[in-house]
Ligand code: SF4
C-alpha cells in the first residue's frame with residue numbers, strides 16, 4: 048500500500064514561509080474554490096491556510112537555537128479525524144493514504160477539528176466547510192504537468208529543499224531513506240495516530256580542522272622554488288604526505 | 291473551546307426534555323404497581339409529553355445553527371458505525387417519535403391491555419412504549435456524552451464521568467421541571483418528584499465534584515516536547531505562524547479571562563447544587579404547612595413558583611456546566627503551540643511551564 052507523505056528537514060528550514068505562500072496560491076486557485084481570507088490587507092488579517100510555519104526557541108540563553116517548524120496535516124495512518132465525521136466527508140484514500148475532505152458532503156460541524164490532536168484542520172469561514180492539506184492531490188497526478196513538477200506546491204517552492212515528498216511505505220524511496228538514515232520522527236507518537244509525515248531533527252555539524260591544513264607548513268609554492276614561512280614546530284601534515 | 295451557543299442549547303434543552311419524559315414514565319410505572327394514584331392520567335401524561343417534545347424540538351432546532359451547511363444536515367446519519375455524532379442525530383428524532391407516540395396513546399386513551407394483566411391503569415401498551423422510550427432516552431444521553439467523551443486527546447472529557455454528568459444533570463433538570471409541572475397538574479405527585487429531583491441533583495453533585503478533582507490532577511500524555519519532537523526542558527514559542535489568529539485560536543480558546551472562567555465554575559457549583567436543594571426543601575416545607583392549613587390552592591401556587599424558578603435555574607446552570615466543559619482549552623492545542631498572546635495566561639499554570 049502506498050502512503051504519500053512529506054518529510055520536513057528542520058535542520059535546513061529557514062522559516063521563509065515560501066511553502067505557506069505557494070500552498071495558498073496553488074490551493075486558492077484550484078477547482079475546489081478559493082480559501083477565504085478576512086482583512087487580508089488590513090488590521091488583524093486572518094484566513095484559511097493548509098500549512099503554517101511556527102517558530103520556537105529551544106534552550107537556555109545564551110545556548111539557544113531557533114527552530115522553524117512548518118506544519119500541515121500529517122496524513123495519519125490511523126487518522127482520528129475520520130471516524131468521528133458523521134457524514135463521511137472526511138476520508139482516507141485507500142490508494143495513496145491521503146486524508147481528504149469532500150467539500151460537497153461536509154456540513155461544517157467542526158467535530159473533526161476537535162478530534163485532530165495536531166490542530167491541523169481549519170474551517171473556511173465563508174464556504175463553511177472544513178479544509179486541510181490535500182498533499183496537492185490535484186497536482187501530483189496531473190499528467191499535463193512535467194514529471195518533475197508533479198509534487199506538492201510547498202515542495203516545489205522550498206528554497207532550501209527542506210521538504211521531501213514521496214511514499215513512506217516504499218523502503219527505497221527518498222523519504223524512507225531520509226527517515227531511516229537521518230533520524231526522522233513522527234509528532235506525538237504517544238497517541239498511536241501514526242502520522243505519515245515525518246520530521247528530520249536538527250543536527251550539529253562540526254568539522255575538525257587542524258592548523259596545518261590551513262597553513263601549508265612545508266612548501267606549497269615549491270614550484271617557484273620559494274620557501275613558505277615556517278611557523279610550526281615539529282613534523283607537519285606535509286611531512287607525511289609530500290616528499 | 292469556544293462555546294457554541296447552539297450546541298449548548300441543544301444539550302440543555304434536550305436534557306430537560308429527556309429528564310421530563312423519564313419523570314413521566316417513573317410516575318406511570320409507580321401507578322402501574324399501585325404505589326401512587328393518578329386522577330387524570332391522560333391529561334397529565336399527554337400534556338407532559340407535549341412539553342417534553344417542545345423541549346426536544348427546540349433543542350433539535352438549535353442544533354442546526356452550529357452547522358456551516360444546515361441544508362446538508364441529513365447527511366450526518368451516514369456514519370453511525372463510527373461516529374457518536376451520527377448516532378445522536380439518529381437517536382434524537384427516534385426518541386422524539388417515541389415521546390410523541392407515548393403522548394398520543396395517553397391523551398386519546400388508546401391503551402389496550404396488551405399483556406392481559408389487570409392493573410390500576412387501563413393497559414400496558416403505553417407503559418411498554420414508555421419503557422422502550424426510557425431505553426432510547428438513556429441511549430440518547432450516552433450518545434450526546436460520548437461525542438465529547440470519545441475524544442481521547444481531550445483527557446478532561448475522556449472519562450465515563452462525562453456520561454454520568456450529562457445523564458444526571460439532564461435528568462435532574464427534567465425532574466425539577468416535572469416537580470413544577472406536577473404542582474399545577476397533579477399536586478399529589480409534587481413531593482415524589484421533588485424527592486427524586488433532590489436525589490438526582492445530589493448524585494450529579496457527586497460525579498461533578500469527582501470529575502473536577504480528577505481533572506485537577508490529570509497527567510497530560512502530550513507535551514510541547516512530543517508535539518515538536520525536541521527533547522529540551524526549555525522550549526519557548528516565538529511565533530504561531532500568523533498574525534491575527536486562526537480558526538484554532540477562535541475555536542479552541544474561549545477568550546474569557548481566567549477569572550471569569552473560574553467564576554463560572556464556582557457559580558455553577560453553587561447555583562446548580564446547594565441553591566436548588568434549599569429551594570426544594572423550602573417548597574416541601576411549605577407544602578406540608580399548606581397541607582396543615584388545608585389550603586391546597588396557595589400550596590399549589592407556591593410550589594409551582596418555586597418549582598419553575600428552580601427549573602429556570604437548573605437549566606441555566608446546566609448551560610453553565612456545559613460552558614464549563616467547553617471552557618477547557620484542549621491541552622493538545624497548547625502543546626501544538628496554538629495559543630495567542632491573550633491566552634498565554636491560560637497556558638502557563640500547568641501546561642507549558644511543567645512540560
Ligand atoms: S494530522 Fe489531523 S487532520 Fe491530518 S490526518 Fe492526522 S488527525 Fe487528521
Ligand code: SF4
Pocket residue numbers: 131132133134135136137148152153154155156157158159160176177
Ligand atoms: S466539519 Fe465536515 S469533515 Fe468535519 S466532521 Fe463535520 S462534516 Fe465531517
